[in-house]
Amino acid sequence: MFAIHVENLVKTYDSRRVLDGVNLDVPEGEFYALMGPNGSGKTTLASIIAAVKTQDSGIVEVYGNKPAQAKESIGYVPQENFSSPKLSGKENLIYFAGLLGYSRSQANQLAAGMLNKLGLSEEADKRVDKYSGGMRKRLEVATAIFPGIKVLILDEPTTGLDPAARRSFFSMIQEIMDRKTSIILITHIGSDAELASRVGLIDNGKMIAEGTPDELKRKHAVEDVITVETAVKTDSVLSVLRGYSINEKVAESETGYKIYSRNGDRVLADVVRSLDQAGHKVMRIEMARPTLEDVFFRLTERHLQEATG
């Protein structure tokens, strides 16, 4: 039996299909990332699995039960900061433990243990409005991993966190995985999704690809990615770069361009030479193996960040 089973899921808002026949299976203990731009339907999918919303049609099961009947085993962390800023970290945890039916003394014990694990013991009695974004997010994840929770759904948990807070967040996730909890991570950040054991790419309400990060890259983005930054961005630069990219596909970012090649090492030098001959100064050029964001671009012809807005 899968921890999460989703079959042919459809959800419509105002005649727009935000989920259009989505299928998904997550085995027990798996860390699954659902990646897509804003409006792709990933948050709707997460909220249906978390019993917050209901589907129009299709099957959603958490350990064989409908989500509404499996709430005891679901831990959901919505995108917004939901912890009370007027309560301390410890008071917040005691509140959520109380909602789950723990007695005052049990809730106290659980809260103290969790705060200790999170490294928040010293901040336990501090009001949450004095917490950093990372501390607050870790606290909120703690509200979703009380004993008995088997499925953890995290909606964009790292948005707005600095790199140190993100590292600390994912080391906490690693600990949770050790407890055989299944995790669904909703994200539009490729480097977050890379940490998952499997990734589903969702766009316009449809699953467009699924697999391990390596499988996805091998299958959909075999090319090396060359990032080029020139002193100025012009059509002339674009036209030079098109000549070196597979299918003349050039992804434009704020600072420069990305082109795709199967012979990155050789093309790198040729690109510099051609741009130089055309009178364009190359400020930076580097080659990297493809990321999940590149996979998304290859599949949708849209940059994930652009699509996310």
Add this chain to the structure above:
Amino acid sequence: MRQISAAYTKAVKELLREKAALFWTIAWPIIWVLIGSFSFTGSAPQGVVPYIKGSIAISMMVFALMIAGMSNLPASIAGDRANGLLSKLISMPIKPYKDFIGRISAVITLSLLAAALVIVVGTVVGARFTGAGVEIAQAIGFVFLVICASAGVGLIAGTLIKNLQGAIMTGVGIAVITSAISGLFVPYEGLPVPLQTFARVYPISSAQASIVHLLAGPDMVAYNPLTSGQIALTIALSFALLLAGTVLYSRLGWKLE
């Protein structure tokens, strides 16, 4: 019971730590008790002044109860919806009515605290009250009706108005406007006839008149609010407002779609 207790404890702590809530619910009515006690009693005979002050303290106590129910309650609901807590709660194995009882109980606690403080301050500045055991018990019953009616309005505002500031201001607005047009801030006899009718029908002003009648004396009220018909109307409309708010909150308050 543990879930209700958890919801109650959280809501009480939040209310007591929210400066704006404390100001509007406790400080503001107390300020008016002080202003009213020293400004509006000058021409009255000396023997009546303590009871006028008592009447003012009761009116401001009722206003405090209104603000607690009509503004603090919807602010708590709209705030939790805006910050994502509602999504979190819906995903948890908690029944909406338990959260509802916890919230209402917290508002009642704050209401009673505010009411007690307003009456104490009124007494300190010279307010005196009549009535003994039975009258006090009846007055407490009317206080309960004010809380019911105010909470009903608060639940309706908190359910229908999704925006936090909108919910707060709507609650304050309803409390201030209905107080002004129903005789809480101005004497009943000074109201135009249509508003006098409104003051008798509006359960909060009717309950306030009843409390004044019971605890400050019948001379302080321009009509008799304690006829059986008037009492029945006040009880019926107070519970009707609470029921409407409860039904609306339980049907729509916990839905995000």
